[in-house]
Amino acid sequence: MRNLFPLLFAAALLPLGMPAGAKTSLLDYVGQCVPFARAASGIAIYGDAWTWWTQAAGRYQRGDIPRPGAVIVFERTSRLPLGHVAVISRVVDSHVVMVTHANWSRQNGERGHAEQDVTLTDVSPRGDWSAVKVWYRDMDGLGSTIYPTYGFVYGSTLDHGSRAQPAPELTGRDPDYVGALIDSYVR
Template identity: 40%
Template sequence: MVMRGITWRAMALFAVSLCLALGACSNSSVGSYHGPVQCAPYARQVSAIKLRGRAADWWWEARGHYPRSHKPVVGSVLVFKASSRIPDGHVSVVRRIRTQRQIEVDHANWVGGRIERHALVEDVSVRGDWSHVRVWWAPSGRMGRRVYATYGFILPMR
């Protein structure tokens, strides 16, 4: 697929090159990379959370290895539950806390295999526990209409 004269592969290779230049990736993590950037490998590369497997499984894989919470912390990873819209779940890295109910995240493959930085995520849960969120939808330039269920946040080790 081509977007404004740039292929997805070229964009992905640029993203990996930028990641390497900023020191956020290791050379070994890039060796077998092909195709769009996926959320789990991206989150692993740019956070202190070093889990593997399906994004939705990270919540359970973190048990006993990383602290988990229902409150965001900068550097934590928000884990989305699997659903018909996101069958493998999704993970996003918290970069900024705006308010009790709004954070900014960096994540990959929310829209077409791209890396998005400082995407707004809003807690819409009844209890304010981040169990249900809405996510910024870049193609429309506004918050997405869909509500996604999440497990919570995996915190980096202190």
């Protein structure tokens, strides 16, 4: 599957207006969070973002500890009627991670763009990642909204027959760890 990733990702970008011979990058993606998370994590789940948690049951390992390459699944709410999924790109500390995701902040006045190494912080009372805040470009910091989550879907299948391969562009070379901690702990 790892060798097929560039071809599959290029094919996924064709309907989005990318020319067939164009050099494609995960970060050039514009669209919904679900196809992006699937391409970035290698986890083969389809359907609305909020359904990933139940769809993963019996197929993929799930839990409440962030790991690079895992997908965090946001619950469906009035603000997120289809939920949201984001891929963990870096673990900064036990309550702060960085995610790479699509269709969150506005860029050039529109949603859908991919964002790499965005701060996400655990604000749950039990420290179990069941409630998070997400860095939002329009505020240039953590948003004020608290989003409920189900947990993390990991790339290993339960039958141990395969392991999803996250995209090489999942994280940048020099993520801003200090900025992520400042965003999370200075409120």
